[in-house]
Amino acid sequence: MILVDPNKPVYRGNTHTHTQNSDGRKSFDEALDIYAALGHDFLVVTDHWKIGPETRRGKMLVMSGIEYDFLDVPNQALHVVGILPGGADPGLDREKDNRDYNYAIRRINEVGGAAVLAHPHWSLNTLDVMKNVGDVVGAEVYNAVSGLPFGPDRAVSTAQLDVAAANGRLFRFLCGDDTHYYLSEPGSGFTMVQADECTPEGIIAALKRGSFYCTQGPLVHAASYDPEARVFSVDCSPADMVVFYTDAPWAPARCVAEKGMTHAEYHAVDRDHFVRCEVIDASGKRAWISPVKA
Ligand SMILES: [Zn+2]
Ligand SMILES: [Zn+2]
Numbered sequence: 001m002i003l004v005d006p007n008k009p010v011y012r013g014n015t016h017t018h019t020q021n022s023d024g025r026k027s028f029d030e031a032l033d034i035y036a037a038l039g040h041d042f043l044v045v046t047d048h049w050k051i052g053p054e055t056r057r058g059k060m061l062v063m064s065g066i067e068y069d070f071l072d073v074p075n076q077a078l079h080v081v082g083i084l085p086g087g088a089d090p091g092l093d094r095e096k097d098n099r100d101y102n103y104a105i106r107r108i109n110e111v112g113g114a115a116v117l118a119h120p121h122w123s124l125n126t127l128d129v130m131k132n133v134g135d136v137v138g139a140e141v142y143n144a145v146s147g148l149p150f151g152p153d154r155a156v157s158t159a160q161l162d163v164a165a166a167n168g169r170l171f172r173f174l175c176g177d178d179t180h181y182y183l184s185e186p187g188s189g190f191t192m193v194q195a196d197e198c199t200p201e202g203i204i205a206a207l208k209r210g211s212f213y214c215t216q217g218p219l220v221h222a223a224s225y226d227p228e229a230r231v232f233s234v235d236c237s238p239a240d241m242v243v244f245y246t247d248a249p250w251a252p253a254r255c256v257a258e259k260g261m262t263h264a265e266y267h268a269v270d271r272d273h274f275v276r277c278e279v280i281d282a283s284g285k286r287a288w289i290s291p292v293k294a
Helices: 028-037 101-110 127-132 158-166 200-209
Strands: 002-004 011-014 042-045 055-057 060-069 079-084 114-117 138-143 173-176 190-193 212-215 220-226 231-246 255-267 274-280 286-293
Touching (some): 002 286, 028 042, 028 055, 028 060, 079 101, 079 200, 101 114, 127 158, 138 158, 138 212, 158 274, 158 286, 173 212, 173 286, 212 220, 220 274, 220 286, 231 286
Parallel strands (some): 011 042, 042 060, 114 138, 138 173
Antiparallel strands (some): 002 220, 173 190, 190 212, 212 286, 231 255, 231 274, 274 286
């Protein structure tokens, strides 16, 4: 099973951005300039309950998106990002449709879009709710604005996503800047999408088939899992550590540390039901490869 294909093009983008069209501090135009200057291939603008236009800024593709938040999910928040081709409108009414997140996810899919569960750690999403979430392309493993100094220290959602995976619900991982303040969030995490072409349809199709990984900086050049041999293999930019996460309490060689390493492998043990990989570079930045069934 090829998880990152060394022979396919990869496009770098941010799937979660706010502007002054909701509670972001920069205008739509300023936001596009900031992300174009970062060299991103694509940007999805996801204002709260407001769909932005699809356009380009220089070489950068600007995709339509939206973020919905839902009331009455017991003891937690629940936010869903919709990535929408050509500004397609799921047709939700903020006053009427602010309770049923699975209806929103269904509508995003029905108009040809891709849905993402946003910042599950910030939201304190429970296992029951995460198992009930409908057809999403993944969840944000890293959300910049959910961390210091913008929010509580809940930028990284691996603990919850691992509990979900251990209970049979494997979310694929995306990074989202969730830019509001335009300080250190832009470009702090991005999703690397292996699309046939950098068009809205190409990016959405690649997200739906799971052809992506996400990162704060380190690059993954190739990754695969062989279910027969039960071996997870990764080739990456120079790293100080590669860590393989599973649900077994203990496994040999789970954590491989060697300065400047560019390859690592993990042999799953009997008790592993899923396996995923993190690449950590010398500055502590991480890349995440989504969990697969072991
Ligand atoms: Zn949110
Ligand atoms: Zn947001």
